[in-house]
Amino acid sequence: MNRHTILKAANALLLAGVLSVTWFAGRAFHRMHVNDPIYPAPGLTEKILLSRYHSALRSGPADTEIYLFSGKEKGGRLLVLGGTHPNEPAGFLAAVLMVENLQVEKGDVWIIPRANRSGFTHNDPQEASPQRFVLTTAKGDRSFRFGSRLTNPVHQWPDPILHINPAGQVLSGSDSRNLNRAYPGKKEGVLTERTAFAIMELIRTEGIDLALDLHEAAPEYPVINAMVFHENSAELAAVALMDLQLQNMDFRLEESPPSLRGLSHREWGDHSEAASILLESANVSHGRLKGKTSASLIVEGRDKNYVRAAARGLLFVPFDEAGIPLKERVARHLAAVRSLTAGLGDMHPDREIILHRFPSPELVREKGAEACLAPPNQR
Ligand SMILES: [Zn+2]
Structure with missing residues (x-):
């Protein structure tokens, strides 16, 4: 074999290697853009896409599913958002459990499990976050994407150095991709602002009475285990808190500061009639003190660093060796x-919503979200 033939063979081998790496990387990248399946309960009335409320989103990465459950009788109108921040899985899963179980007797319920759909297609850089976590149902595994707090830069790029959000607040450039800084949205804005505009249009055109945005935050963050309420819903938040305390679930009540602009609990309430409330649960995988970020950290919520931090009084929630598992947060x-x-x-009888087959918080707390998830590929 002469030198020329050896070189040709080496080149061919190198090319084959590069092509196979590219193929595997491309396949992994493509898979991140495919939604994990959600299996709606038989009570589903209609599956809608967000572009119904803003046609500029049609068939794009932000055109997320909305699940509508309507009762036979007219009543109140509820909107629930999970996945505003796709690295906060308890809110996303609570929304999924509602979609997979609910039957509505009276009123209408809109549920958006992946409010920032683009954010589910990537991870936060330099956080070494796992791409997925798995929950095991009686009939098989359900795997879910663990995404990023922000819209994927593949879909919205570049970030400005400073960003002025649609509510006029000056923020860091990357916050231009944060859905919960983008309200009330902008019709001709960047993708995240258009998404926020579409959600705002849904709230206004459907006459939503109660709009809830489900989040998680680090245990060292002061607004935690909290209900952040717009001043239009102070009494409702107080009534609900008393009910929750009777169920042994305490929440911190926080009024939405009027100076903090662009957030759901502020702008939804300012720009519509909806009672607007954001909920936060405590997630160690979100915090700065955590050890290795792994799928088990997301699901089990146990971390020794946080036990030490709690002993030193540095946290805003109680924290011990048992951690704060996903089932507790959901x-x-x-x-x-x-x-x-x-x-x-109770406060407005004309806005009553009667829910059947609501996923039981007691069962989820005891047995995990998997106890109320549909088995894979069964419907
Ligand atoms: Zn959040």
């Missing part, structure tokens, strides 16, 4: 949605 969201919905009907 149960808190579900319980709050249930109590707020009941409170709305």
Whole structure:
């Protein structure tokens, strides 16, 4: 074999290697853009896409599913958002559990599990976050994407150095991709602002009475285990809190500061009639003190660093070796949605919403979200 032939063979080998790496990387990249399946309960009335409320989103990365459940009888109108921040899985899962179980007797319920759909297609850089976590149902595994707090830069780029959001607040450039800084949205804005505009249009055109945005935050963050309420819903938040305390679930009540602009609990309430509330649960995988970020950290919520931080009084929630597991965080969201919905009907009988087959917070708290998830590929 002469030198020329050896070189040709080496080149061919190198090319084959490069092509196979590219193929595997491309396949992994493509898979991140495919939605994990959600199996709606038989009570589903209609699956809608967000572009119904702003046609500029049609068929793009932000055109997310909305699940509508309508009762036979007219009543109140509820909107629930999960996945505003796709690295906060308790809110997303609470929304999924509602979609997979709910039957509505009276009123209408809109649920958006992946409010920032683009954010589910990537991870936060330099956080070494896992791409997925798995929950095991009686009939198989359900795997879910663990996404990023922000819209994927593949879909919205470049970030400005400073960003003035649609409510006029000056923010860091990357916050131009943060859905919960983009309200009330901008019709001709960047993708995240258009998404916020579409959600705002849904709230206005459907006459939503109660709009809930489900989040998680680090245990060292002061607004935690909290219900952040717009001043239009102070009484409702207080009524729901009393109900939740009777269920052994305490929440911190925080009034939405009028100077903090662009957030759901502020702008939804300022730009519509909807009672607007944001819920936060405590997630260690979100915090700065955590050890290795792994799928088990997301699901089990146990971390030694946080046990030490709690002993030194540095946290805003109690924290011990048992951690704060996903099942506890999802149960808190579900319980709050249930109590707020009941409170709305108690205060305004014409806005009553009667829910059947609501995923039980008690069952989720004891057995995990998997106890109420549909088995994979069964419907
Ligand atoms: Zn959040």
